[in-house]
Amino acid sequence: MKSESNMKTVAANHKNKLAQIGGSNGNPKCVLAYSGGLDTSAIVIWLKELGYEIHAILVDVGQDEDLEALCDKALRCGAETAVIRDAKPMMFDTVIPQAIGLSAVYEGTYRLGTALARPFIALEQIKRAKELGGATLIHGATGKGNDQIRFEFAYKTLAPECPVLAPWKVWEFEGRKDLIAYLKSKGCEDQFDETKDYSLDENFWHISVEGSELEDAKADVEVGAVLDFVKDKFATGGSKNSPKSVTVEFDQGAVVAVDGVKQSLSDSVTQLNKQFRHAHWAWDLVIENRATGVKSRGLYINPAAKLLQAAADALARCCLNKPAYDRYVSIAQDYATLLYKGEYFSMQRKVAEASAKPLLDCLTGKVTVTLDPVMYVSKIDAENSMFCKETSTFEASEYSHADAGGFINLSWLANVGQSFADESYLETDASYENALETTGNAASELCENQSVAGGGLVSTAV
């Protein structure tokens, strides 16, 4: 922690800052995106000391927590008001169907649970600030992560008139232990576990676990222990005797039924999360590149997301031709990346969704996902499938094998032609060994039957 005199200077600066913020209209109000955790609880006390009038907002994004109790906690810490707002309906109407239909995944593995929720939390916060006639917008994200960007991009876009304060960027505390000491020194009776240094984020799309040994790529992570840490989450229900397969029905890219039961998307997601929260296939241990340049490793538990996105992707593979599927993949990747970077409220997000529409419109059908012993798509029954057994079969069919000759001639001419003529491929074994050496595999060091990258074996002949 920084020194006492340093802390006093910081506090004095903040009092000046508050005077500046409130200067024109004398408005000390602020709206804090309150989670009930250590950081935002410390923020309430810290802001109060600086003279802010704190309006906490708890946004319901499907975290399995007693939000009323968390409101009480905010009030106990010194908030003037604490309200709950539900962002789930809006998310289920907008970003979630897109994320499922496009199977949007960041860097190939992260299903964006936190990234999808943050803009909607910020939106509710902004609405609350407007209700209060204007207020400073405050979040508890650190200066290292993506969440600060997601919050502040939304604030800047939707409420440029509101001042923004991110305590982690300016206050005297440097880490979790400092915050615990601070809360204790202020007589906060709420208990914060000093031994756990995982950072959790939970909503209806995922539970993320970061921090502790996950922060060190050299640490050999025992996933079982990390999973154990969150075993009470997705808590209402769940069973180790979950179904062995699930059939998801899509209509124009939207999930309309699970196992033949027509229900809302929110019910489907909740049901799948409950049923498969213990499943081995439901988690991913991911190394990701944050938008700040910091690398991080996190454990994500996301049964519904993983299952529904696998089903949507399989349907797209069946229903779209090659160029259209390539577009689908590239739009999905752009969409995932822009969401990850906090650009939900942006033109590029609207453009990505508009260009995805004709592709998603093709995705109608039923997909069966088998879940044991691993998760895989076992059957796709699509209305407009381009996967045609008659064409694909190894058996006799109407398909003209002879046509393939002309296809090869012309596509070779168009795509390869005469320009690539490297005679060295046809030369002696010795020059092949030279070629191997120049590509980084020291042929002289390869022994008989030694395995090489790609799983091959080097035979005596080589």
Ligand code: ARG
């Ligand atoms: N790394 C993920 C992301 O940037 C998860 C972040 C979780 N946030 C948290 N405050 N624990 O989206």
